Amino acid sequence: MDHNPKEIDYDPMHPILQQHEIQAFERHFNVESEFMAAEGYSNSGNNVILRRISVSIIEKLSAGYDEFDAFVPYLALNYYDRFLSIKGEIPVVYINAPNIENLKVFALCCLSIAGKLRTKSFSLVEFLKNRKLHTSYQVIMSTELKILQALEWRMRSLTAICFMEYFLPFFRLRDPQPIQGFTLRDISKIIITVHGDVKFTEFRPSTIAASALLDACLKALPEQFLEFKKAIFSCRYVQKEDLLQCMEAMGILYQGKKMEELEPEPEPETDRKITMRELLDADMFLLDKLVGPEPVQPQPESGKLDEESKGNEKVEEGEPEPGTGKALRLGAGTSKTSGGGEASSSKTETEEPEIMNFEVNWPKYQFVMEMLEDEDEDEPEIVGCSCSLL
């Protein structure tokens, strides 16, 4: 069927649904925990060590491979965490080989499945050749099937990336000024980077997204941070305690203070629930504002504002990214196409590769396992671990 242009691609911003309707987001909040690691997963010493090795393997395997954006290793790690949460142990294909061999194949297959789902034309053979790997195809097939079965083929993970769009409209409601200084790309970068740390598997994807947005906002627009924080905390789906913990884990400090130390916000009178109208407005808003000034011809007004906001605080380089702007525009376009006739043909263009087109930067572990013996505790804390990577 070569004349058929349609293929069902996985769009991390809309993992399941095409249009973003408010009901869709509500559903997302209800099912997000199904795509998380199990409770207690991050407390097990085994899991922590194995994950550190796997993070290094996945990062090393995906680094510099042109077809992969940062989302692929991120998704692979999501599969990895969910598999271990369900099964409690890595899949074994080499019965009589060192454990690390099995771990390598497991990590490789998480990555290959993520690559197959995320990219248009992923070829495993090419990939193995490119990475100079000689894993036999039976082993890969077998491991891939085990992963797919264990996750019940639910590979379209709902991740923090999908919630970025949900929280963005809060900007507009509180602040009619254009937003300068950060883009969706910055937020996705924060989300993906923190995921290298096992601690963040404890938080719900929506919590991580909200936290990452606040982080980006604090860096770019510190003077509006408090107001924005208030808006987000008043959202009915946000679990306030969790969000505070997550922000602390991310090391978000406002004027040197932790969030709890800030003056308590008065309880909001009503639950803030974002309406469809606001969400649609937000689309227009994104289109107009968040893309930042045009790189070629910056409008004098926006340039002035930019300078103002850069005034006293250290602002993260609000480098205008033409790619991001385009992606946002396209993304916003989809929401207005109502599932009808020609919508599917535009589907292929609505991908936003640029938003996630950067190198992942996860902590790398050294080659020797280090243990810190803490006198107070019975169990020594393992601070680092190692293996000879590939």
Added chain:
Amino acid sequence: MSTALSLCGRNLVGFLSIACFNLADPQILLGFLSVASIDFLKGGAVLLIEMDKYKKTREIGYGGFGNVYQGCNRVTNENVTLKELWFPDEKEGVPSVVIKEISLLKEMEHSNIVRLLEVVSAVNENSVYLVYEDMECDLQKFMNDCPKIAKDPDFIKRFLQQILCGLAYYHSHNILHQDLKPQNMWIDRFDYILKLADFGWARAFGGSFKKIGYLDVTHWYKAPELLRCQQFSTPVDVWSVGCIFAEMVTRRPLFAEFSEVHQLLKIFSILGTPTWPEGTTSHLFANCYSKDLAAAVPGLVTLEPAGIDLLSKMLCINPSGRITAHDALKHAYFDNIEFEV
């Protein structure tokens, strides 16, 4: 503890040779390895994912992807439909199209879509089986076996509404069916719920489903733009539903020719031949007039006028003028039944 150590001793050595450990605390090391040692004890047994759970009772069809069987669950004795899906190139591992499609099917849920119960892999790991609800009674069979009920105008209306509901759900996610036909619609004989089957198969795996003992009728329901290999999209499914609607009313296929060319000619003979500007190829069906359907197809006289109107909107030769599944559900034809989904 010593047993465990000796059992995984070989692995221990292997592992140590790669990662150099500080052996100060053997407890830690043991804890670390236990993750794997459990798996080692189970050995190869973990590899096999039971296809044993299901028993194939008979082959009921085939497609470009593999065979289709009727089967049953050995434990619950529940009847199921098993669809085999071969992996064409084992060097690529599980094909990406299989991962994309199945993961999508897993997230979809609608009362008018056949439910995918689970996916099991075959013992040789070169294929998977998709386990669906039992699809024993299809619309074709139902029309043959229970002509009285199937002929009832209210039943036709209810069936059509359910077909459109299922279709609208998928179209809202931009998924095409591309192989709609009475054999692909399953009917529960107890509550007359109709469910669409085989979403994505024709599109993703390049083979439409053929049921053993039936004629190959795939092209009977193909829209003109599909027959002409033009660009196409969701309207192709609406065309097929139109054909099925007419078939439910008249009790015979609307356009049933033996080849695709004859099929197209037949369509034009009934609906009118489109005229198109000379020298252009892109708007082949732009300027077509439509004949009066009720006059062209005598069997349609029993259909109420609103039904004729809906049918002619579904069978609009120009795909961009064809009604969408979503709009069709709002058509006046459905005004006098309760919306039950």
